[in-house]
Amino acid sequence: MKKKAAVYLQSLQNAYSSICGLMMVVTNQEDDRLTQPSGLSEEFGDVLKFAGNSLKNAIPNILTKVKDIQKPIVYETSSGFKLLIAPVVTKQFRPYFILAGILVDENTKEWVEGMVYQSKPLEEHKLWERFLCGARVFTAEHIKRILNQMEELAEIMGMVLEREQDEDHYAYKLQLMNLVRLMDSTSPTWLQGVLTIFNRVMGLEFTGYAANDLDGELFRVTETVGLNEDNAMLGASFYPGEGYLGQVGLTKQMGYWEKSDRDPRASFFTMRGIKPKVIICYPIKYDNQLFGVLFGGSSILPEISEQLADMGMLVANQISSALYALNNEIITERRRIRIGIFQELAQDAVVIKELDTFLQILVKSIHQQIDSTFLCLLLYQQRGGGMDIYTPFKDQADGYSAYAANVEATYFADDRPGVAMLRRPIKRQWEGRSLLEFPIALEHRLLGVIAVHFENERKMKESTMFLNAIHFLVITKMQLETVTVPLTQTAIFNLLHDNLLIWNPEAYNKSAKAKELTVGFLRELNRPNDEVELIGNASVLTEYDPALLTKYFGETPLVIVLRQYQSCREGRSDKERTGIEPYEFLGTVLLIMVWYLEKGGRDWKVTLPVPVKESILRPAELYLSSLAPGAREPRLEIRVQLTAREEEILAHVMHGLNNKEIAEKLFISAHTVKNHITKIYEKLGVSGRVQAISQMYQGPSPEPAPKRQSPK
Template identity: 25%
Template sequence: MASATELLEKVQQTFAAQYGLTFFLTDRNGTMLTSVEGGSNLCSMMLAEGTLEEMRNILRYDGRINRPFMYEISSGIHIMAAPVMNGADISHYLWAGVLVEEEAEFDAPADDHETVPVLHENNRREWLELADRIAEMTGLCLQESPAAPLADLSLDRFRKSVQQHEAATAELFSQVTEDGGEIEFMGIAEQTGEDTYTVTRIIGRAAEKLKGKQFIIGEGFLGRAALTEEPAYWEDIGRDRRSRIFSSLEQRPQLLFTDTAQMHDGGIAVLFGGSFAKKRASASTRTLMQMTSILTESSLMVEGLREENAQQLSRLTSLVEICRLMSSTPDPRRMILILLDISINLVEGPFSLILIKDSKNGKGKLITRGKYDGEVSQYIRSMMEQTRQLSQLPEDTDGEPYLLTLPNGQRAIECPLSYGDELQGILSVGIEDASKLDLQEHIAFLQTLSIIGGVSLQLAGQRETCIEEEKTEALHLAVQEMDEAVYERSKEAAELAAVTTTRLEFPEASARAVVRACQLSHYSVEFIRRIFPEGDTAAVMETGNAILQHHDIPHTDSMSVAGYIYALCTSYTKNERLEDAEALPQMDGEALDAFCSLVRTAHVSEVEFSLESGTETEDVQDIAEAVKHMDHLSPREQEVLALLAQGRNNQDIAEILYISAHTVKNHITKIFHKLDVSDRAGAISKVYRHLHKY
């Protein structure tokens, strides 16, 4: 039979293998009584450097130490201690270490960092509870006469199962129920409903008939354990009705032991075991059951940690795969299908759906996967109200995922798909019964997924935009070959349209359509519709041409303002007469005011610029030098302003500086504020004042 010290060291080795900690036992004065068990090199190094003496100093105050505690032995590095009880008195102290706070810096070999257990606020209590349970087990090992079944329990086999990632709980139960022992069956019941538990694991006699059996909290012996969460021994219960869960067996157990074990996800499992032959539990059996309960809880914790790590690895692998897929396809629809597929499968929810706006036609789309039990139109109305027609992020979300109940009563995690402050769409993933921990993991994963999705959709739109811009530029240059004068007029009209739409804060897609229509005004509407079938360019031209011909266009027409700006720009550049533009049917007073103000200011500016001498390169250099003296602007704002003063539009600036047009617009807004001007003309005027000054 193993001695108490030998048995204790085996227990320490077992838990060291499970948790990556180093364990040792001291008396009340700090004298070490067992060898140091565990592979934590950092802990061994700190013990060698004087930590043991510091621990002895702590134990001078052992009158105050009556429960497990953590001691910070160095910055961010902790060791645990738990009192070992002998009856009502403290006989020893169990030490376990070390745990390192997240982001703590410590001097240890690089390959040790991965094996050191991490301590953070939400697992501190879990670690202390573990130390308390192992201290309890240590007390059992230190009994003067260890029970034979406990000493004979092969902790080496159990530890090997843990290290090899095998079914350690099943190995433990097999040892406990081996032939000749007093315990004939061991099992675990896990919570599968609000009040329902199901036997999920069982080994021993009649295991096949008991697996899958259910009971309700408070019902029978097992239900009582789930309710009280306290260990209990039930003897001579062959005729007791509270053992009804065993009624399908030919014989009911005579002896039953029940206890509970905490799962890694915070849930409670019911542990039970018993005998069909023995009516009474001997002292050795009680000790064995107490030890088995502690080891089972430890094993379940390790299983939970491993499962969580496997899930995290799976999700990380999925995110890498998503990034690869997203980067390899320019098709927004395919991206949407990828987002739907990944989200519904990893969250294991009943449905996933994406509500997205189509920048080409200004309409919305709802694409779903799985089963959404409700009126789709009701959901769309709800989201349109929250996002103001998909134009802004839902209030109080800061662009992060959030949990909500949909109009149909189903619960879902809602994830904005955004790029900066620009909303691309909404990803909604249905969830069923999930623990608090699972919800946190789902939300964290979906937040990352939605960021990837939002950026990818934006980049896909930019790729499509680049293709359209290339076609536009090619057609525009073709006009130059045919008629230089027409080319110059269309170029000027496009520049006027770019500035006017910016002043009116047109949506980017609509502004591009107006500018493109002005550039290609020499072509027929039918030709443009064939070349750009998806966009609004042809519609802008059609509406604008009707206004130029003084046809009646309803003010409610979605293209009326865009077409009006096109008509203003093309009519003005034809004869350089503002009166021609003002004579058109007035569709929008604000648009007319913005255009007229621009033309008057631009005309004056052109006259002033024409008086400057020197080459274009010298002008650019002079402008850049003048802007550098405007030191209240950031370096990036200076770059934007210099290009602005050269007559570049937002898209030109974005391409030159490798930033988005949206970012350019933000910089311009800040420049206007810092220069105390209201438009581009005012900003350019400030540049030229500095130019003459320096």
């Protein structure tokens, strides 16, 4: 027991002992005392030992006999002396009792004297006579009043013990909840362990988790605690809005219901033999992304306290954070794999000569990454009409032929040039499937489509960037195969740079900043213009494998600089690097600037993967320090003035957001965003996002447009 509570109980006992004029102590059946005796006298111990028992066993023997009492009683010892005993009732603590005494009933005093003379040796008679003369003699009315006072005292002490118990229990539950934070969320048994803790914290009969893998679609129970392993709840499913759990899945708000066994919305449980009187359910969501619902119930508890509901919300939040982190790790890993697949396909586009062979490999790779039930790439035959079909599903040729005919009629008829599809994917229904059609377009000509069926919006959003990048590969391969329109190295460079914005906007932005730093540093050193141009071009292609770039450009200075940069980044020794001037110098400068962007202003120098000559490192350090770390990032030197709203929208465009995402962030309509972007393009003299973003990184930005002065 905490010291504060023990002191309080002792002071209560002392006060009541003084009022009643009796010895008092609070103890249990094993005589583990909560308080020290108040008003203790030697005679008290003598009375308890009267029948020959030791003092150590006397109290346990008495309390064993009265352990089931519910109200204060008068207990008479074998000697005729009496004790008053009151139970201290609590929910969880083992029973405690208040003992008060010793007293003598006025009606039995003479009988007690007789018992002493008969039972005790002659030499002890005078001792007992003194005790009897000093013992309190109470009337029946007086004893009744003391019993009432003891009942009040027992009730107060019970409340003190209950409060301390609740505090200890709350602390225990908080310790349990801390275990959730310490558990390894990558373990296969993690969620089962979390549900077990949730069940104990909430004091429920059962707990479960229903996952929502397909956003906005079916929920399915994947884990349960407190039920048999083969319970009917596992694998059970429900739709948003269906029953108690479906309502939480639909509204994404916590739900709590009492007397739920009388409500038809509990049929999800009752039809499986579970009849909870109380149900509580939490949405497992993070940043408005719903992963599932956490639920629990009990057929015993009549209600769940507000304090427990709040604790349950803390557990739900911890589950949400862990699932969000796991989901991000999975998405990041899939994205990394897709970037690798894209680079492999980019090499295949150069190595594989036949367009048909390349496109068949392409659609198989797409299918491996997206795992769609419907996927094809269609190219329109410009001369004879008809569609070339590429799909991994060779056994469904008839179905894809019918779809190809539909696409030809929809987009390639004489009076339907397909202009609406030139810039963005289109959603269409075809034979009960919701398809997303990605245009394959070049110079305002629609050449074909890539059609994919996605199971849900989440997968569609995740895969769109990858499929936009695939469009670039198809166009590049088709241009490589076109003898009449050969691609120049400048055109290939621009295609590679523009495509980086599609499949990796963060890398695109980093490369633009790296170009600004490298070009600025070389100009600071008065290096030749051809070196300045060379390092600027190399800066925007650092994400590409030099082996791939060799196939596009050959063994050019651009590729040599990037290979030198890659060697430095991989920590190769001086002997393994080219040593060719000025490429070694340019590759080293590029490493320093990229490393500075990745590691930050404090750590870049000490974490460089290779030693750098002082003649390069010192000037670079001075140059970077002159940029005043923490100052605002350099932006475009706009020759025309944009409004504050236009600058705000342009900043979001730079970070790769589409019109809908910008509209949601700024709380305006997508149509308004489109109008602003059109005006921005007109002012900048560009025709698209890629050109606008490229121009943004050509120099520092002016101050925002001044606010209009209100008329006086």
